[in-house]
Amino acid sequence: MKIVVVTGATRGLGLAVARQCISDGFKVVAVGRTMSEELALLMQQNPECIFFERYDFSDTAGIHLFATQITKKYGRPWGLVNNAAIGRDGVLATLHERDIADLIKINIEAPILLTKYILRSMLINRGGRIINVSSIIATTGFNGLSVYAATKAALAGFTKSLAREVGKAGITVNTLAPGFMETGMTSALQGDKFESIKRRSPLGYLAKVEDAAFAVSYLLSEKSSSVTGTTITVDAGCSA
Ligand SMILES: NC(=O)c1ccc[n+]([C@@H]2O[C@H](COP(=O)([O-])OP(=O)(O)OC[C@H]3O[C@@H](n4cnc5c(N)ncnc54)[C@H](OP(=O)(O)O)[C@@H]3O)[C@@H](O)[C@H]2O)c1
Secondary structure, eight states: OOEEEEETTTSHHHHHHHHHHHHTTOEEEEEESSOOHHHHHHHHHOTTTEEEEEOOTTOGGGHHHHHHHHHHHHOSOSEEEEOOOOOOOOOGGGOOHHHHHHHHIIIIIHHHHHHHHHHHHHHHHTOEEEEEEOOTHHHHOOTTOHHHHHHHHHHHHHHHHHHHHHGGGTEEEEEEEEOOOOSGGGTTOOTHHHHHHHHTOTTSSOOOHHHHHHHHHHHHSGGGTTOOSOEEEESTTTTO
């Protein structure tokens, strides 16, 4: 069974990706800080296919050891889905420096370090899949999310150059850019703002986490072997 590491798999998009990976026949290493009821249930239903590893990505110094332990315990991963992230909103002029530092650490530094150490296994395997979860906001912009947007744009930039670096080893690197999805991250965004985002959707509705997980499924599969260094947008057309 091929192993896929999914960060931020305790809820939201990461949980949907983990669920999809199981139905695609992968063994999933689900990473996060807090076990959720949904993940616990998924593990109960699929005891051979999904395992939880607790890790807080604000501890960037420990990522090397964490990656080594994962490889020792589960074997060399085929896929890595860098999905864990935080979303702190607020206009830049009043955003705390602490929030800016946290966004950069968890949304950029941590996935880059985890990729660096998981990549070693893929280089030995001469194959693998890396998927960096960005956002349409990286290119469209959104009032009050400038630093978050910067972190998401950084991941898309990371994807492109890394794809050039590792392509010869049969490893693909791609970006997933979801549009607004209803998850814990966006639960504060309700009422008028939510309705106006929905109104802008050509399809008349917003993409769900399951829709974005289908794109990850494709990017992890053999079918996507000629797709690298690109972005797949799943936003029900909101950025069209
Ligand atoms: N929701 C949207 O509208 C939307 C749109 C575009 C892009 N995205 C992107 O999609 C991805 C998933 O977002 P989501 O909406 O599913 O968010 P979410 O519901 O808030 O879930 C975030 C996940 O990341 C994990 N996480 C956060 N901080 C962590 C840390 N320090 N260490 C370890 N794990 C951590 C959380 O796990 P624990 O709490 O257990 O640690 C959780 O599993 C993110 O990259 C986000 O930027 C979301």
